[in-house]
Amino acid sequence: MELAAIEKGGYEHFMLKEIFEQPQTIFDCLRGRLDAEAGTITMSGIQQYADQIISANRIVMVACGTSWHAGLIAEYIFEELCRINVEVEYASEFRYRNPVINKGDVIIAISQSGETADTLVAIDNAKEKGAIILGVVNVVGSSIARTSHGGAYTMPDQKLVLPLPKHLLHSLQCLR
Amino acid sequence: MIALKVGYMKGTISEERYMHLLNELNEIPEKVAWTLKAKRCRKSNCRKI
Numbered sequence: 240m241e242l243a244a245i246e247k248g249g250y251e252h253f254m255l256k257e258i259f260e261q262p263q264t265i266f267d268c269l270r271g272r273l274d275a276e277a278g279t280i281t282m283s284g285i286q287q288y289a290d291q292i293i294s295a296n297r298i299v300m301v302a303c304g305t306s307w308h309a310g311l312i313a314e315y316i317f318e319e320l321c322r323i324n325v326e327v328e329y330a331s332e333f334r335y336r337n338p339v340i341n342k343g344d345v346i347i348a349i350s351q352s353g354e355t356a357d358t359l360v361a362i363d364n365a366k367e368k369g370a371i372i373l374g375v376v377n378v379v380g381s382s383i384a385r386t387s388h389g390g391a392y393t394m395p396d397q398k399l400v401l402p403l404p405k406h407l408l409h410s411l412q413c414l415r
Numbered sequence: 416m417i418a419l420k421v422g423y424m425k426g427t428i429s430e431e432r433y434m435h436l437l438n439e440l441n442e443i444p445e446k447v448a449w450t451l452k453a454k455r456c457r458k459s460n461c462r463k464i
Contacts, residue, residue: 259451261447262447262451266444269444273437278437280416280419285421289421317418320427322427373417408447414416415416415417415440
């Protein structure tokens with residue numbers, strides 16, 4: 240980690256610095272995945288479960304806080320582009336009830352740290368019921384990343400905890 | 416990116432729309448930078464007033 244990453248870099252507040260760093264970090268998120276000239280999107284963590292996602296009757300997004308808000312926006316995008324029924328659930332609600340999960344349902348767990356306890360338990364329960372679990376997390380090797388069948392990292396170069404605006408944008412970039 | 420990829424593979428979006436959205440996605444960093452710059456200019460102008 241570079242020293243500049245943990246300093247304010249001339250900005251009045253850390254939050255201001257994070258906001259103004261967004262163009263670069265979104266670029267980093269897309270780099271190596273999106274090739275506009277060739278017209279390709281390369282996401283190896285998704286590719287191997289592409290057939291299951293395409294044939295899924297339902298996608299359930301499970302998350303908490305800002306990640307949940309990213310899920311609410313992604314719901315519109317998924318339904319518009321993929322024509323698949325999407326539900327967005329708060330992980331703390333999802334884990335304490337007995338949700339209907341059918342084999343072949345796709346669960347997308349969104350978490351910045353990849354360690355959100357409610358989200359982790361929720362995907363464990365769904366996994367037992369035969370759902371395909373995809374994780375959209377930032378931290379490589381985190382609990383959710385390890386529990387999921389596949390997924391995408393939002394910005395694996397970043398080692399610090401991401402504040403709200405950055406995480407929201409990164410999650411959306413991956414999901415969109 | 417996931418939705419766009421899945422939508423294209425599933426055939427629910429045309430190639431033309433896929434390419435258009437891909438280019439739009441690619442331009443987001445530039446557009447965010449432009450928005451932040453514009454907002455900063457407005458803020459400094461407001462302070463002057």
